[in-house]
Amino acid sequence: MNEDTLGEKVVLSAFADGELDAAQARDLAGRLATDPALRRVVTSYKALDAAALRLPVPELPQAAAAKAWRNVARRTCEVSLADQRAFGRIEAAAAALATPAVSNEAFGEAWKEIANRLQPEGTDSQFPNGRKLFPVSVPSVQAPEPDASQWEEVWRGIRAQTGLSRRRSLPWRWLAAASLAAAVLLGLLVHVSLPGPEQAALGVPEAPEVLDDRYQAHIQYTEGLRSPVVCFLLKDDTGLGGEKGQNWRWLPE
Amino acid sequence: MVEKAAAGGTEAFEALFVKYRQRVFAVAWRLLHNEDTALDIVQDAFVRAYEQLNTLRGETQFYPWLRRIAVNLAIDRLRHLRRGVELELDEERMDQRGLTPISGRLEIGCLSPLAAGSAEESPVQKAEFAELSAALSEALLKLSDSHRAVFMLHAAEGMSYKEIAEALDCNIGTVMSRLFYARKRLQELLAPHLGEM
Numbered sequence: 001m002n003e004d005t006l007g008e009k010v011v012l013s014a015f016a017d018g019e020l021d022a023a024q025a026r027d028l029a030g031r032l033a034t035d036p037a038l039r040r041v042v043t044s045y046k047a048l049d050a051a052a053l054r055l056p057v058p059e060l061p062q063a064a065a066a067k068a069w070r071n072v073a074r075r076t077c078e079v080s081l082a083d084q085r086a087f088g089r090i091e092a093a094a095a096a097l098a099t100p101a102v103s104n105e106a107f108g109e110a111w112k113e114i115a116n117r118l119q120p121e122g123t124d125s126q127f128p129n130g131r132k133l134f135p136v137s138v139p140s141v142q143a144p145e146p147d148a149s150q151w152e153e154v155w156r157g158i159r160a161q162t163g164l165s166r167r168r169s170l171p172w173r174w175l176a177a178a179s180l181a182a183a184v185l186l187g188l189l190v191h192v193s194l195p196g197p198e199q200a201a202l203g204v205p206e207a208p209e210v211l212d213d214r215y216q217a218h219i220q221y222t223e224g225l226r227s228p229v230v231c232f233l234l235k236d237d238t239g240l241g242g243e244k245g246q247n248w249r250w251l252p253e
Numbered sequence: 254m255v256e257k258a259a260a261g262g263t264e265a266f267e268a269l270f271v272k273y274r275q276r277v278f279a280v281a282w283r284l285l286h287n288e289d290t291a292l293d294i295v296q297d298a299f300v301r302a303y304e305q306l307n308t309l310r311g312e313t314q315f316y317p318w319l320r321r322i323a324v325n326l327a328i329d330r331l332r333h334l335r336r337g338v339e340l341e342l343d344e345e346r347m348d349q350r351g352l353t354p355i356s357g358r359l360e361i362g363c364l365s366p367l368a369a370g371s372a373e374e375s376p377v378q379k380a381e382f383a384e385l386s387a388a389l390s391e392a393l394l395k396l397s398d399s400h401r402a403v404f405m406l407h408a409a410e411g412m413s414y415k416e417i418a419e420a421l422d423c424n425i426g427t428v429m430s431r432l433f434y435a436r437k438r439l440q441e442l443l444a445p446h447l448g449e450m
Contacts, residue, residue, distance in 0.1 A: 009433060009437070010429055010430060010433040013429065013432055013433040013436055014414070014429050014432075014433075017407065017414070017432070019413070019414050019429070044436075044440060045436050048389070048408065048436055048439055048440070048443075049407070049408040051382065051385045051386060051389050052389060052393075052404065052405060052408035052409045053408055053409050054382065054386060055283070055386050055389060055390060055393075055409065056386065057278075057279040057282055057283065058282065058288055059275065060274055060275050060278045060292070060295070064288075064292055065274055068270075068274065068292055068295055068296050069267065069270055069271075069274075071296050072270060072296050072299045072300055072303075073263065073267070075296070075300045076263075076266065076299075076300055076303040076304075
């Protein structure tokens with residue numbers, strides 16, 4: 001088979017599949033009309049496809065399907081729990097902010113909402129997707145270690161909600177963003193030790209020094225992100241939170 | 254349903270599993286020819302889909318997306334198996350379950366693609382087609398993994414060149430070329446059954 005013939009047959013193969021553009025297809029169709037050998041080649045390709053289409057495929061047995069689902073359910077449950085555990089560390093950091101030093105009055109209605117949810121309702125609190133605010137699988141939190149993907153999610157959520165990326169031209173926005181990033185980082189890295197969800201809800205740990213009353217924490221469940229996002233925002237920066245942040249849907253009614 | 258599943262709805266995700274499990278199994282089986290491994294692929298594909306559900310928009314895209322995941326997993330599995338333990342093919346099991354009829358010579362006259370699967374097919378044509386299927390099953394196993402994958406994804410799954418290129422992470426020219434060589438090889442291997450095709 002020389003190169004011309006080879007190329008022609010490759011094109012014929014594509015023609016049989018209807019993958020040529022209109023001009024090429026027209027040209028080949030004209031040649032096929034007068035060339036029985038070419039027609040046989042195309043027919044043979046289609047015949048092979050037809051035979052392949054009819055190759056028997058075993059049915060997935062019911063028992064195997066049921067077992068497969070059990071495995072999938074178990075593994076996806078593990079995925080969910082892993083998400084919850086990872087987020088549990090962030091929640092714990094946020095819960096640590098619910099101290100007298102970060103008073104309800106100081107942080108307005110939005111903060112009241114969070115504090116109300118965190119404290120009296122404890123483990124019954126839920127996010128809009130029905131996931132519990134305090135996963136039952138977080139008995140204690142020691143030295144949170146957020147990984148890169150967790151960071152990316154947190155940042156995506158923060159940027160989506162605050163429009164940081166659209167405001168880069170203003171130097172003070174940069175400063176605010178840097179402060180915000182530092183606050184988030186410190187909030188996640190802060191050493192928090194909670195004996196259990198119930199106690200975390202009832203007992204109030206001391207606020208980390210770095211997250212003082214200049215900051216407020218926002219918990220945000222963002223569509224497209226599996227874990228809710230905790231935003232630690234500079235209270236004085238009205239462009240990033242505070243009163244203007246009230247339109248955020250952060251906790252369900 | 255996809256949105257509900259993405260929001261953590263186990264029932265919605267189970268419904269997706271029930272709806273698409275056989276199709277995913279078929280894709281995997283066509284590439285791997287092994288039920289146990291295909292079943293593993295079904296599980297892995299759904300778990301991976303669950304992990305990435307929030308990147309998907311709308312249910313119409315769900316199956317093509319899921320199939321792409323399954324194809325990638327199956328190809329990875331093939332590569333892994335080729336490096337290590339050989340895959341135990343299901344030929345014996347298929348024979349026991351009557352899935353592959355005995356092979357034999359097939360006349361070219363029955364090979365009209367238009368007649369394939371037709372309700373008006375005569376018993377003789379059905380038998381002939383069954384024989385071709387058996388021969389084709391054997392021939393497919395003699396193709397390289399990449400050639401068999403392209404051929405089966407196109408012929409049996411109805412995927413376009415573009416879809417195959419995306420699933421296998423190669424360009425359309427490569428798909429075209431692999432498909433041609435797969436067909437050429439199949440014609441050679443099936444020559445005793447196909448007469449003078």
